[in-house]
Amino acid sequence: MVALARKTLVHEWRRFLPAILAVGFAGLLQLLQAALVLGIFGSASVYVTGSAADLWVGYPGTQSVNLGRPIDPNIEARLLMDPAVAAVEPFLWLDADWRGGGGTGGESVYVSGIDASPTGMMFAHALSPALRARLEEPDAVIVDRADIGKLGVAVGGTAAINGHTVRVVGVSSGLRALGGVNVVSSLATARALDTDPTDTGRPTYLVARLSDPTQADAVAQRLRGDGAFGPYEVWTARAFARRSVLYWMLDTGAGAGVLFLAGIVFLVGAVITSQTLVAAVAGSVREYATLNALGVGVGALRWVVLEQAFWVGALGLLGATLLGTLLLVLARGQDVPVVLNLPATLACVVLALGLAGVSGLAAVRSLRHADPASLLR
Structure with missing residues (x-):
């Protein structure tokens, strides 16, 4: 069945291309958004991260570097x-x-x-x-x-x-x-x-x-x-940098807007990708009905669709990674504050694969029309 999923993608690549582009575009937006968020809010701690000090001493309760008071x-x-x-x-x-x-x-x-x-x-x-x-x-x-x-x-x-x-x-x-x-x-x-x-x-x-x-x-x-x-209060450099970034992300309300935008990107990508996969499965419903008539169970056919969704997500991520790397290099050359670390990258990968998975589950519903009796019509 795994080979069937891959061969179907290769043979019917025109049907699946819009879904691959949808996942890739959504993943690219999430990747760039994460890099901009980390870069912009990370600049709140540039005083700490750009310095070689191990400890910072300031007024008690200071939430960010720019809110310090004389000591x-x-x-x-x-x-x-x-x-x-x-x-x-x-x-x-x-x-x-x-x-x-x-x-x-x-x-x-x-x-x-x-x-x-x-x-x-x-x-x-x-x-x-x-x-x-x-x-x-x-x-x-x-x-x-x-x-x-x-x-x-x-x-x-x-x-x-x-x-x-x-x-x-x-x-x-x-x-x-x-x-x-x-x-x-x-x-x-x-x-x-x-x-x-x-x-x-x-x-x-x-x-x-x-x-x-x-x-x-x-x-x-x-x-x-x-x-x-x-x-006075004493913080380690790492703790004070994190404290400053979290203040700007969470306590100023800016972080809520970023999370809302990320949710919108995920929702739009899920709708577009799921509809594309549904259309692709619906277009091959007679082939699935034939396989069902030859003894392939509906459960196995569901796995074929989910595997197709996985490959759609993987191919979309590959394109998003290549284009995202190019755009990040270009942004840094123009002094745009972008920073990307491993946890943020992994989070974007999980979201993109989750997007493909949700779309695959939506496409599985189209298999209810893969009834061998439909071949007699």
Whole structure:
């Protein structure tokens, strides 16, 4: 029966081609949607994933990196007292207003004040040592290459942040933010841009490197809850990145819209594919009736239809994978935030095969007309 399913697909490929295209198109949409969701919402944690810190220390209850509040700088002493902590550095995060040239008007930007030394942990994966060295210049800033156009400035040009003149000394990739534009500066420049007199240059976060990164969970647990140094909370880098992404996906309502769209894609694909398979089975009803008259049971014929649905799903997935890979490469070349990991890919594969399976079950109902008596009409 398996051979019959494959031979039928080869011989009647024109009948099954629309179903293959429907599954492939639905799988492609789900794949690209997953990549965009992971890329867009993943940019909320770019501060964490682009850095080399093992621990993050911030205000208690902080749900996302961009929602941090200033903490007492003396907490650094508490961190350094732990023998597992190898280094600590402050991170200053500001919500600021950018005024560039070229008639672009104002732009909301997020200023990240970091330790610009070669051994600095913040944005260690996104900034080369040469770019970090340029941040040591007074009022120097770096932006993502995909954002420099809308900021109305070129490398070497000047702009104003909170009324303070800054100069763009370079561009990098992997700095794009969710809901704004990331601007990286040294700690000294960021403090000069801070217009809130109540902060007095206090860090938004403290980040720490451990002698043994595998002990991050244990060290974070040990450092929590020391009220003598003021209110603070400690997260591992992985936990804080996940916390930030989940906040934007679930608590802001954006994730609900994405799930709704995914459901619509699955429903439309299921309807189109099932109708195509039903038509293909109905077109071969006399052949199935002949097999039934020769002694092939209805149960075996059902398996033939389900196997056909499986091959339709597999062929559609193959096409979706090839085209999806090409589109993802093209998107990354255009600085579109797309990220795809193994769990998301497997989820798309399961959904596409599930789509083919649901369509196959719908097509099985057409076998009720495969009655040997119909051959006498």
